[in-house]
Amino acid sequence: MMKHITLKPLLHRGKDCIGIYFAKDAALQSIIRKHTDARWSKTHTCWYVEDTAQNHSKLKAALNKALEIPGREVIHVVREIRATEGEKTRVGTAATHLPAKTEKALSKKGAASGIALPSGIIHNVNVRALLQFERELVLKAYSPNTIRTYKNEFAQFLVAINKHPTEAFTPDRLKDYLQYCSEKLNLSENTLHSRMNALKFYYEKVLGREKFFWAIPRPKKQLILPKVISKEQIASLINSIENKKHKTIIALAYACGLRVSEVVSLKISNIDGQRNMLFIERGKGKKDRVISLSPHILFMLRDYYRTYKPKFYLFEGQYENEHLSHRSIQAVMQRAKKKAGINQAGGMHMLRHSFATHLLDKGIDVVFIQKLLGHKDIKTTLKYLHVTNKDLTNILSPIEDIDDLLKK
CATH class of the missing domain: 1.10.443.10 (Intergrase catalytic core)
Incomplete structure (x- = not known):
């Protein structure tokens, strides 16, 4: 039976870490411990390493070793991993397929047929945008939770637009994308608001396009009553x-x-x-x-x-x-x-x-x-x-x- 190794972002003891998840397997555990500085977390019930460039290299070596074991398949789903310009950044998301109509609307100059976008990949055209986005959030002293949420929402957008540069988007093209999120992805009102907040921050604060979101309507928020006990x-x-x-x-x-x-x-x-x-x-x-x-x-x-x-x-x-x-x-x-x-x-x-x-x-x-x-x-x-x-x-x-x- 094929076994999977899953990597996920993890905040552990106040530090950004990478969680390493897999079903109980002595061989895999031996490789992970031998080639990385991974430690076991009782709280998160997984192995983990601190999110550093050095640990990325060690993890890569360990995962290559894991692939040598028959019957193992490594599935990367790391949402937040540092990258240099020219690299492709992998983020945790399901494969994204834009319908032909939406893809054409996004591209303006692009193909008339639908394009199946790569699974969880940020194209090298937009890697720099993610790095600039994170830097601006940090410099403005946003909370770790807000930074994590905004980065994840923005990364989903970058995955969806694939090779189209973020700078080329107009409010109308963003409307097409948000319509796709609402109608095809069935995102909730709260998730749509969260994604729009991240995009608004990027276009208005990072790129300096004032009032960029004025023409983009927001979905009406549901009135969710607080849960109260007597x-x-x-x-x-x-x-x-x-x-x-x-x-x-x-x-x-x-x-x-x-x-x-x-x-x-x-x-x-x-x-x-x-x-x-x-x-x-x-x-x-x-x-x-x-x-x-x-x-x-x-x-x-x-x-x-x-x-x-x-x-x-x-x-x-x-x-x-x-x-x-x-x-x-x-x-x-x-x-x-x-x-x-x-x-x-x-x-x-x-x-x-x-x-x-x-x-x-x-x-x-x-x-x-x-x-x-x-x-x-x-x-x-x-x-x-x-x-x-x-x-x-x-x-x-x-x-x-x-x-x-x-x-x-």
Whole structure:
């Protein structure tokens, strides 16, 4: 039976890495360990190496060795791999086939028939565009998550356009591409917005074409209501957890309306026990904010600290000077939900949604909630108005107005 080796981008312990995935195979494992500095990750359940030029060479040598073993096929699906000008960059994507009509519209000068584009290959004409794109994102100090998302979206575009240079595209040609994404690839509204954001950044910030996207309409975003659970379910969730560290994590996330990224990056120095305050350092959008700590949660934090004695990060991971991973905390949340009998879909962010909604239920002004959550735009906070029970329970049905007229 043919076996596959899959390479994927991986963020491990704060570093860009390449994950090496394959089914259990002693021969393959021996080759990978012999020819690379790969280490095993329990968190991601794969072998991995740091994403460096030197490791690319070692991986190439190891994979060539793997090909010598009968019955092995190596499938490259690396989304983000450095390249020099003149090289072709391989990214993780399915084979892309543009229909003849779309390809002709994109080409203007191109062939009238459809072209089956190479699977996951960025043509050497556009490799430099990807490098310039990444450099501009880094220089503008975008977050690692945003850089990763934008690069992946832009890479999908580069794969699709194949040999056509990015500089030659006009707003009308981009409309053809986005129509293809919507109708043929069936991308969701959110994914389309993400891809358009990446393309807008490239054409307006990298190439300096101001107002390039003015004539390109955006799809209307779906109103997706926040996933919220009741206060009673929150209590059941927290009470179901026996591990003191895990219980403190879940309680703190709800009590302060924190994002999971903010929970894992909390340092001991972020807690001001004298003023009962929690300092969120460079949250989403690189905004600092301060949140009040309730006496109950402060008691839990002190009890947790006495037991675990963390040194730097509040919630330390498996290795020294490293915080707990996002995945570990999400796993804690899912186990607690199952134990508490909560069947509603949703992860850690459900606690943040519930925090905001419960404050609205108590009559707290939405502007204050916006500041507590660290939202840049009040519109983001206003979505909680759609799920709050405030005032709705006090609205009487019109049938009450004719109660006296109804036959008993």
